[in-house]
Every structure is written in structure tokens, then in C-alpha cells.
Amino acid sequence: MNKTRLLLILVACAVALIIHILQLDYNVGYAPEQPIAFSHKLHAGKLGMECLYCHTNAEKGPHATVPPLSTCMGCHSVVATNQPEIKKLTEYWENGIAVPWVRIHRLPDHVYFTHQMHVNAGIACQTCHGEVQEMAIIKQVRLLEMGDCVTCHRQDTYIKADIEANPDLPESRYHYLRYLNAITKENLLSTGKLDRYEGKYHDMTGMKKFQNAPTTCDVCHQ
Incomplete structure (x- = not known):
């Protein structure tokens, strides 16, 4: 293998690695397929459900958390039970298995962020998560980088x-x-x-x- 070819391979590997690292930290637009097609556009938008109805821990602790199946089944034990996605939900419930949701929003381990302080200060969920009530499929819309936090904290008009x-x-x-x-x-x-x-x-x-x-x-x- 000549030096030119080896150099090209190394450069290609370096570029691929850099792209991979950037995607890990800056997943704007990341919208993975979920095991159940839950629509925030339907629930939070059309039906007008409050975010805290499902994400109850957001005002109580650092993590908003995904709601337990009991929250879902509180409605869907009788609502839309014949729909394919609800049948999937019911199957998880009856088998006592947690839905393996794919996490979308993630901060580095060295960052301490608590939903409780922000929710109870009146910061709207949409500030960081975008207009979730308009999303049929949830995606990441912000970089969630330090500049976002610092800018918000510094705004004396906020x-x-x-x-x-x-x-x-x-x-x-x-x-x-x-x-x-x-x-x-x-x-x-x-x-x-x-x-x-x-x-x-x-x-x-x-x-x-x-x-x-x-x-x-x-x-x-x-």
C-alpha cells in the first residue's frame, strides 16, 4: 500500500470519526423510530393535554422522565383500544414489560440540569424542546449546548x-x-x-x- 493511499484512508477515517462525534453531541433533527408511534401533535396539540399530565416528575425532580404505562392505560384501557398502536401498548402492559423508548434529549454527564427548577420558574417546555404540540414525531430541535443555558440565564428581560x-x-x-x-x-x-x-x-x-x-x-x- 503506497503512502498516498494510506494517507487518504487515514483522512477518511478521521473525517468519519469527527462526523460521528459531532452527531453524538449535536443531534439537531434526531428523530428516531420509537417502538410505539406516540403523537405529541395529537395528545398535546389537538387534545390539549398538559405536558405535566404525563411527565409528572418534571416539576418534582431533575428528570422529566417518560410516563409509566399505568398513565397511558388510564385512558387507553377504554379509548381507541382497537388501534394497532394501542394494541402494542396493551401488550406491553399485560406482559409487565416497559416500553423500550429511544431517548432523544441527552446532556453530558458533567452537566447538572434539573427540570424542577426550570418548570417551577415558568420556563415553557417549548423553550428547549421546541413546539412539541406540533410534532407527530418528536425530534431534537436545539443544540442543548452551554451557550443556550448561559444566554437564557443572562437575559435580564426573561x-x-x-x-x-x-x-x-x-x-x-x-x-x-x-x-x-x-x-x-x-x-x-x-x-x-x-x-x-x-x-x-x-x-x-x-x-x-x-x-x-x-x-x-x-x-x-x-
């Missing part, structure tokens, strides 16, 4: 320290309002500014403030 929760905003979308509004309501009740039976906010006094996320390295690299 969450300002002097913003107060607005009771007119839907608590189902901005889940931190459940906590903040509860604090405000109790405060107003105790001071006589809110009629318990009327259920309206007459005064915003006592609203708990919140602040921007920190930007120091140890926030994400603990």
Missing part, C-alpha cells in the same frame, strides 16, 4: 427581579403560580383584602418576588 406573579396568567402553564398565588391569597385573606368566597384578587400586596438565575460555573457544573 425573568426580572421586580416581576410579580399575575393571577390572570393560567396556572396550568406557569406552574410556579400555584405556589406564589397560594402565598398571596393567604396573605390577602389574613389582612382582610381578599374575600374567601368571592375568590378575586383585590390587592397584589404580599406577592412573593423571584429573581434571575445565577450565571456562575458551579450552577451547572457541580
